[in-house]
Amino acid sequence: MDHNWPYVAAGYGITAGAVGAYSVWLLARLRRTRRSLPDLPDLPHLP
Amino acid sequence: MNTIKRVPWLGAAVVVSLAATALMALVIAPSDASQGDAQRLMYLHVPAAWLAYLAFAVTAIASVLWLVPRTRSITWDLLAGASAEVGVLFTGLTLAMGSIWGRPIWGSWWEWDARLTTTAVLFFLYLGYLALRRAGGSPDARARRSALAALVAFVDVPIVHFSVNWFATLHQQGTVFNAKMQVEISGTMAATLVLAVIAFTLLYGYLVVRRMELLRLEEGFEERELARAIAERIAQESPEMPAGVEMETV
């Protein structure tokens, strides 16, 4: 059944790619927005 | 900013747990007797599905908390929005993994499996909610509109599940096409699955916290832009008004 590895690779690749892309976008956007707003107060303390 | 310092351990925990999961899922866990290595996709599909539904529940609960005047706080609105966005990511992954896992097992890229079909509807419920959030308006109006929409959609999920499930059993699809889920889970596989669920949940938590932060910042950004635009307008108009002019009363 080893010929199923392409599917496994595709699955793990897509998952890593999607999660990675979203994370990169999010963190980059955060950095950019934070830089242009240095004087904002913090998020209210989360419970 | 303090928020980064508050949760640096979360980011590290996410990376570590995901790495451990990958190792377990791809190398250490045994392959299935009948499905071979394709069964390893279960370690992606099941956690993603868990989070797809958890994220929606979080959005719904946050919406309730916003709607109740005593507990109303912008934090709940931000949480609802952030959880929905991360949720739609996991819902998409659930569908994609379900499809890819199903292909070598069913022989086709899609079957109208009850759970998968319900997840497909969930995906579109998310999209609608997110589109509504972006349709503008004051933060308060947007929060109210979104909160109500989230609840209306959330109530639908059990009804959709029930009707799709019933429809599938009528056509005897339940037994045939759920074959991929009837994997016999040995000790190592169960442990890997639990680890995967934990890792993905931590990932969800991290992404939601960060996304909330971004939403909060962007809102502050908009407020500042608006305040600045108003200030400029006033500065432009006041030199044109001659001193001593009285307002006409109709």
Next chain:
Amino acid sequence: MSERWAATSRLWRESVLVAGKDLRIEMRSRVAVQQILAFGAIVILLFAFALDPSRGLLPRVAPGLFWITVLLSALLAISRAFAVEAENGALDGLRMSGLDGAAVFLGKTAAIAVQLIVLEVVLAVGVFVLYDVRVVGLLALVPAALAATAGIAAAGTVYGALAGGLRQRETLIPLLVLPVVAPVMIGGTRAFEAALGGTTSQAWPWVQLLTVFAVVYVTMGVLAFGPLLEES
């Protein structure tokens, strides 16, 4: 005890008031009768082109095509029901009229439901004629159609109110409404198949599902319209 009765009859009166207003607007403008009905009829025709009548597929899929057409037409009716208010700033008038939010919801839902029933009757005749549907039994059709229509109207009114004032409402309302009414699609089609095919006993469970959906969404609407109209 009499206080409850007074509140209920007031709710009923106000709902009828709102429904009457909406239906009167419709009767004067005739948009539903002329445009939405025509739209439904054209869709029925297009389905026939898409599915090649000569292959005998149409009678088998007629219930599904019928309900899809009803859903698409309902989107137009919902969009219109709230465009009318938003255009003339009438939404503010509604808010300040002192009418109970629940009454506004029930009235608007009833008006949309009435328009949909009229549409369904005409479309049903069209489908029967054009698709050469063999009818064995009709008994369960009416309850199924009523429950399904109530559900579509209720869910549609909620989302119509949420999105109706927005500029993007024409694309937002379909995106919001269609996934939510998926159970109505499933239940309505299966109920009609059973009803038309004579296996009426199989239709009743689906009618129950449709009724549950309608009850849930009428309740949601009644609860949600208060907070909804609150917004500034």
